Amino acid sequence: MKKSIKLIALFIVFLLSNWSISAQDKAQQIEQLLSKYNEYGQFNGSALVAENGKVIFKKGFGSANMEWNIPNQPDTKFRLGSISKQFTALLIVKLAEQGKLKLDVPITAYLADYPKENGDKITIHQLLTHTSGIPNYTDAPNFFKDKARNSYTPEQFVKTFSNLPLDFTPGEKFSYSNSGYFLLGYIIEKITGKTYEQYLQETIFIPLKMVNSGYDHSDVILKNRASGYERKGKLITNAAYVDMSIPYAAGSLYSTVEDLYLWDQALYTNKLLSAKSMESLFKPYIHLGRPAYGYGWFIDEVDNGDKGKLKTVGHGGGINGFNTIISRYPADKNLIVLLNNTGGTVLGEMNNAVCAILYNQKFEQPKKSLAFELLEAFSTKGTKAGMESYNKLKNDPTYNIKENDMNRVGYQLLQDGKKKEAIEIFKINVETFPKSGNVYDSLGEAYLADGDKKMAIANYKKSVELDPTNEGGKKILKEITSK
Numbered sequence: 001m002k003k004s005i006k007l008i009a010l011f012i013v014f015l016l017s018n019w020s021i022s023a024q025d026k027a028q029q030i031e032q033l034l035s036k037y038n039e040y041g042q043f044n045g046s047a048l049v050a051e052n053g054k055v056i057f058k059k060g061f062g063s064a065n066m067e068w069n070i071p072n073q074p075d076t077k078f079r080l081g082s083i084s085k086q087f088t089a090l091l092i093v094k095l096a097e098q099g100k101l102k103l104d105v106p107i108t109a110y111l112a113d114y115p116k117e118n119g120d121k122i123t124i125h126q127l128l129t130h131t132s133g134i135p136n137y138t139d140a141p142n143f144f145k146d147k148a149r150n151s152y153t154p155e156q157f158v159k160t161f162s163n164l165p166l167d168f169t170p171g172e173k174f175s176y177s178n179s180g181y182f183l184l185g186y187i188i189e190k191i192t193g194k195t196y197e198q199y200l201q202e203t204i205f206i207p208l209k210m211v212n213s214g215y216d217h218s219d220v221i222l223k224n225r226a227s228g229y230e231r232k233g234k235l236i237t238n239a240a241y242v243d244m245s246i247p248y249a250a251g252s253l254y255s256t257v258e259d260l261y262l263w264d265q266a267l268y269t270n271k272l273l274s275a276k277s278m279e280s281l282f283k284p285y286i287h288l289g290r291p292a293y294g295y296g297w298f299i300d301e302v303d304n305g306d307k308g309k310l311k312t313v314g315h316g317g318g319i320n321g322f323n324t325i326i327s328r329y330p331a332d333k334n335l336i337v338l339l340n341n342t343g344g345t346v347l348g349e350m351n352n353a354v355c356a357i358l359y360n361q362k363f364e365q366p367k368k369s370l371a372f373e374l375l376e377a378f379s380t381k382g383t384k385a386g387m388e389s390y391n392k393l394k395n396d397p398t399y400n401i402k403e404n405d406m407n408r409v410g411y412q413l414l415q416d417g418k419k420k421e422a423i424e425i426f427k428i429n430v431e432t433f434p435k436s437g438n439v440y441d442s443l444g445e446a447y448l449a450d451g452d453k454k455m456a457i458a459n460y461k462k463s464v465e466l467d468p469t470n471e472g473g474k475k476i477l478k479e480i481t482s483k
Helices: 002-039 081-097 124-128 154-158 178-192 196-205 257-266 275-281 347-358 370-381 383-393 403-415 419-432 437-449 453-466 471-481
Strands: 045-051 054-060 063-065 229-232 235-238 253-255 298-303 309-319 322-329 334-340
Touching (some): 002 045, 002 054, 045 347, 054 257, 081 124, 081 178, 081 253, 081 275, 154 178, 178 196, 253 257, 257 322, 257 334, 309 347, 322 347, 334 347, 370 383, 370 419, 383 419, 403 419, 419 437, 437 471
Antiparallel strands (some): 045 054, 229 235, 309 322, 322 334
């Protein structure tokens, strides 16, 4: 008997030592990967990776504050952007579980001041799943110029979009809308009699001991808060100010990679919700091709080699100066959190590579972004020099063309009044990613800005054909074809 116990103990030690070696090896690969992305100017932030529910890697890269050379750390606080939506969704489901609201009734049952013409047609479920038809307020013309810097109460801001015509009949289709999640925060306040922030702290952050998470306020002195920056090619600038009353329940939270690990772990338990209610967060209510949308989460499948498909649940976020992603792999309790404070970057690409390391799959090594080089050439030397630079570097194996980077560069040129240059950048993107509806949408916008209505129509049509969920493109197409 004693011999059997000894053999079992030795076997357990063997298993643990092998897991440790494996985890250590993966952590080393992850560090090398993220260090290279940092070297290439594509990641400046903090990362945490967990395997089987245990943290195997956490580290900061680059600077939390570039002016004072303060490094990012695992306890650095970042604005989350749309990752905030999953917290709002849980608060709503909690109220439903308590019988304080119903998900399938019109929102006017809880918002007496909301216009009935639209409000009587829209349910809370439709707000949660982006199927309400309410126009996305961040897509409004000149939104960042006219409204983003101003302070509003939730009631005041709801009035800026509540009377707008719906983009489509509620429940008819999916169209990502910050307006819907803003309304969910307002509903929470109406039902609880507390501020969104207060109810959030009481219901989630305090019970989970997420002491480094909260609603961000620009005027509050917050220890270890990262400054937000934007990358314009090789140039880094301070991010434009946004009043945090604007993102509200759709995107105003801050957290750390360590706190988001606590959040991830809690979602495997019934600390916050019953099992049935927790399950409702991750149901694929709306199918968007391969991925689907639940309540504040995208649900997807990724290839796992010979083992078939692997379910993943996650969400990204973006807000002035910050770009974020959280990816959960429930079957194995694996987690990837990447929080970046130099604006939009290739977090999806990075996440896929880290996932490949966790599952012992092959992945693409980081490459320099050709977009950074092209912005400098096109903006300082013009279209001809820019195209020469592109033709020279496009076959260089140390560079690659990243769709989102190219898109950002095109819009930067457009913003600077360099319309012809922007068109060339967007054309390169179309040539490289011919199946992406977004690249055609951007090219259409550039042609429209340059006064070429015929080419604008052609590209918007192609965009909508490739991406039927592109409601913004449909709206513009309707406007320019009716003139």
